[in-house]
Amino acid sequence: MTVTDAPPSDGVARLLDADGTRHAAPDHDRWLEDLDEAALRGLYEDMVVVRRIDAEATALQRQGELALWPPLLGQEAAQIGSGRALRPDDFVFSSYREHAVAYCRGVELVDLVRVWRGIAACGWDPTAVRMASPQVIIGAQALHATGYAMGVLTEAVNASGADDPDGPDLDVAVAYLGDGAMSQGDVNESFVFAATYQAPVVFFCQNNQWAISEPVDLQSRVPLVDRSAGFGIPGVRVDGNDVLAVLAVTREALDRARTGGGPTFVEAVTYRRGPHTTADDPTRYRDAAEVEAWARRDPVDRFAAYLRGAGVLDDDEESRVQEAADRAAAAVRAGCTALRDPDPLTVFDHVHAQEHAGLAAQRAEYAQYLDGFVDDDVTEGQS
Amino acid sequence: MTVTDAPPSDGVARLLDADGTRHAAPDHDRWLEDLDEAALRGLYEDMVVVRRIDAEATALQRQGELALWPPLLGQEAAQIGSGRALRPDDFVFSSYREHAVAYCRGVELVDLVRVWRGIAACGWDPTAVRMASPQVIIGAQALHATGYAMGVLTEAVNASGADDPDGPDLDVAVAYLGDGAMSQGDVNESFVFAATYQAPVVFFCQNNQWAISEPVDLQSRVPLVDRSAGFGIPGVRVDGNDVLAVLAVTREALDRARTGGGPTFVEAVTYRRGPHTTADDPTRYRDAAEVEAWARRDPVDRFAAYLRGAGVLDDDEESRVQEAADRAAAAVRAGCTALRDPDPLTVFDHVHAQEHAGLAAQRAEYAQYLDGFVDDDVTEGQS
């Protein structure tokens, strides 16, 4: 492996330069000691696969199979690096673009697209994969993560009987949020609560430079990483296109939370290379040159270059990985196109956990209405 | 005057010790150069008068003349020092406890108690005194102040034609808020907006250590003054019981805003010596010892000691001031007890600026209803 000593000079934790050069950084490296070649290849495969899935979903949207898709192109390292740092018992509260995090949580491939096909509000069972439904209301999930973490603490206190459990080993809640989300009241309130209770929560902000058409400097004239200190929460800025650095800082943040050290704020500096969603036209508000510049800092290329230099990746491995990616994409496509629309009456399902007389009456009324349309000589329809 | 050189060592801007010893502090003193003896006596009189008004209002509440009163006892320096720093054309957006600020704005004495007698939602004409109605929803006013300041900037830009008006002399909006308010989303959003637009607004936070029964460390584990930097807003911590220091830092902050330097956050460290409101019983949640300790740092006593030491205050002047205070209190009392309940139909007034058919009908209906009660042989009632 090529490892140079030059530390990054911009206050950003970085282990890999854009060209794949690896820097030694003892503070971060100690969180990566277990990474053998297989693990490195695993990270690479993860990034390639989620990029391929993302491209496939974008294509599915263009073909009318999905109603909408928010591409993650460019944010693979931020999402895989952080997602792979988590323990199975941690719990993720994300925004809508964290497909790669969901992938890390073990969400079934087809489940990644259910929401975007317009057939469900949540594609998976949050309790099974320990990841909440994608949140559309910007920032709301930061409070959910904080409350979850408060619950983790309460449980620990109840279990130990002590006010400050000794040498705890806590599950951690992770809130994913964007640069735009930093302006929402809810996010700032979540910092207040997390700090007050020293809750085991990590705020992972992907600063992808844009909130739809708004550049990050409209949200803040100082680096986002500076925000948390004023709430009493340590902040760390990491190169979000460097999967190793992201993995390291996330592991450190998780460890702090796990051991009773309270919340951490991570700003992962990255870039949304695609449109905000498939409904967006970014050429209206940003320059091709900027997009180009960030393409040269691409997280996947960078990691590939490093791995090739380190002899961990060769052409054979590359084609194996590409095949895995193609298989994943094919699975997404096949799964997606096979998805059927839900039964009409499911509109009424799960609105309440216990029967609600008013809604039960509406359901019966609507069922009767639908029955009025049934052609007696037609056999029962699809689904 | 006794002026020592020992600077305060706790990061808090302070010119007067609790015993009235005056420190030299060139950075702050330069904002006080115009203060002659008359001005110093004026500040003292202000503080004594508002303390007396506050006591009278508390008494009026105990006697059933007011429905409620939130005493400012202990916060006179913070409010007079900042209130007297303002220009007439600045605009104040306050919370509910800023009676002394309202006094500085020239609000009529009786108008201070209208709201608390339960006969009006705002005691004065905000456009006349350039101070909005007291805000009850914690933190909401911080956004109003910020928007007002954005408007000031917009006007300046429109007037000058230039994007960044040269050598501006802007009106400033001042938001008063409490330590508890620092946790509200709206306050944090106001920091975002103020920073983004570099609006001429000063956030003046009276950290009086308590939000009803909650100590400030429940809101933040780090000093409140640290909050603003992470939004890109300079913060300054001042001894809120030192009227000179408060005056100096507020003047500086206003000057920054006025000249295009953008927002400032001021944390004035003070103490709410009385109950949260007359409905509160603080003995349930705080110790007499703490209250005692803060009584020894009293802002009025401190300033009196300094002025006496400096030969600006003597017994004659003191009785003149006390008489002025008594006159003000008497005026409040006389004005208050003379206030009559509003006419019933004013319930419908000013809900809309232009006639609203639905409400007009309700008004007519209710007027007719009231007319049904009129005893023909009784002459028209009170009010």
Next chain:
Amino acid sequence: MSSATVTSRATGTTETTGPGGAGQATSGRAVSTLTLSRALGAGLRRAMSDDEKVVLLGEDIGRLGGVYRVTDGLQEQFGRHRVVDTPLAESGIVGTAIGMAFRGFRPVVEIQFDGFVYVTFDQIVSQLARMHARTAGRVPMPVTIRIPVGGGIGAAEHHSESPEAYFAHTAGLRVVSVADPQDACTVLRQAIACDDPVIFFEPKRRYHVKGEVDEAIELDAALPMDAARVLRTGTDVTLVTWGGLVGTALDAASAAADEGVSIEVVDLRSLSPIDHATVAASVRRTGRLVVTHEAARTCGLGAEIAATVTERCFEHLEAAPLRVTGHDVPYPPARLEQHHLPDLDRILDGVDRVLGRGGVATR
């Protein structure tokens, strides 16, 4: 306009405690006399003792015991991790309660006053109300939001609101309102035990009303949380209300009886779902409906009740359902609130009008 000399038909405005455990199954235990606010505290204590997943969140609920002392003593008993004084941020309170529910807790949130609920509106209507549906039933939200509600107490701005229609219009929530100490204790326990989010309204003006309370009543045997109840039978007019106006409605019924008008008083109790069956059954008997509430008239619950009763009882109605409500104005300053709130006279005026007798206004 000249102010009118108002002569009330009421002989007095003595607080009634309501019928207490009407329709409640008691388990035979000794009952004690409690104020409504103490009864709420008793309900909370029992819910917390029964289920360690019950936690309380709110401003000033710990050492102070809440501004109405409802949680008095609970932090001492259950510790500061189960009775949690929160930072001053309501969206934060409800948002973190949602997170705790994700972790399996049953948070009970106190919003200090009705007027402070709007800053957390999104967390209630977009998050709390929808999470169970959003997750296809995987993540229930057994969160109870306690809100002191309504006027009549001479309070400052934002302390006398009646926001129930906002929540009754919001799918996914349940909304209840209690009017007497026994209901306060029992329905609060039912709300906490319910797997759906519940907006729980506590009428401020009745916090000090006393009544007999059996804290240990069997929840399943008690009148269900979503049932209305007839508090007084009558034959001429059905009078529907809830919460703070229940006492006034009963007083009105007494006063009307003296004049020979028989009013059936229905305490709606549940505002979502609305027990339309009970209301409609009553209106089918009386042929006339008056609904009274403190909230503004337009799009208030009165409209929903009137519309549904008309749908269900059209052939039985002798007159159009009539609403006696707060005006479409921001809650007025305290000294004017009696001209905003329905009182005994306005209710009787409404009753007269629905009976075609003109009412005060046109007498």
Next chain:
Amino acid sequence: MSSATVTSRATGTTETTGPGGAGQATSGRAVSTLTLSRALGAGLRRAMSDDEKVVLLGEDIGRLGGVYRVTDGLQEQFGRHRVVDTPLAESGIVGTAIGMAFRGFRPVVEIQFDGFVYVTFDQIVSQLARMHARTAGRVPMPVTIRIPVGGGIGAAEHHSESPEAYFAHTAGLRVVSVADPQDACTVLRQAIACDDPVIFFEPKRRYHVKGEVDEAIELDAALPMDAARVLRTGTDVTLVTWGGLVGTALDAASAAADEGVSIEVVDLRSLSPIDHATVAASVRRTGRLVVTHEAARTCGLGAEIAATVTERCFEHLEAAPLRVTGHDVPYPPARLEQHHLPDLDRILDGVDRVLGRGGVATR
């Protein structure tokens, strides 16, 4: 339940553009054909040209021109101090707009989608709506809040809401809803010119509907913002709706006419105040009322309209007013929205039922 094969009675679902400037006084200028979204932009441009105190605030409204391109080109024309891209915080947007109104501006706020309005609910209902009353008329709040509203566009969660009842229930606000390009342009200009805060709903599903628009219409001569209008006269049933369902209602009326049923269609336009006079006059002629809206039924505007019509037209009603609405559910995923939204068939079913003909369900 087995899914049903749905056979629509509609021959097609062609978009109608509505009657354009029905009831509008034109100043004789040449008109142009615009989509509803362009008509809104034209209205904004004119309001900004007429009054330099008009400023726009919102997310992505500048360079991007808004996600629906309503503000396209306005920042270029008026500069970034009058067309202000804001940080991503709706409470901040409305709160600062209030502050700007204090300074004498007439802010026009864009909330990007209906579902994002709840995070600024307090600033709207506790601050904006009350400031004029709070200050005894000293501080008017001429703030217009533009909200793309409603469903039928296959959108993601929180992008298809119909929150009008929340605002119609809030004293101090005006609430309007437009359905065609001419109204879009004119009513938006009227809203901006109004000294009261106005919630201005833009039906998303009609953004692309085209119609003739006279941008320069005299505001005072035009149909007032708070008036309803009869879009199609009829004798059997009055059908009241607004915004996104106006086109559907007109289609339904056409379809019904083919079957011999004469429907009078009222575009309510103003949701606060409601022009009850126009509605009641129509119901007095027809004897029957159907109200249709996308929002949930319980405590929706339909209840208010039904209740008020019953109050005013009791003797004229042949049947109970009937509501055809969204269900009391969170807005469903896009592929199910057709089972939530009233459509032509559900409206006709309601018409049949109010005519005592059973309707689809019981045929």
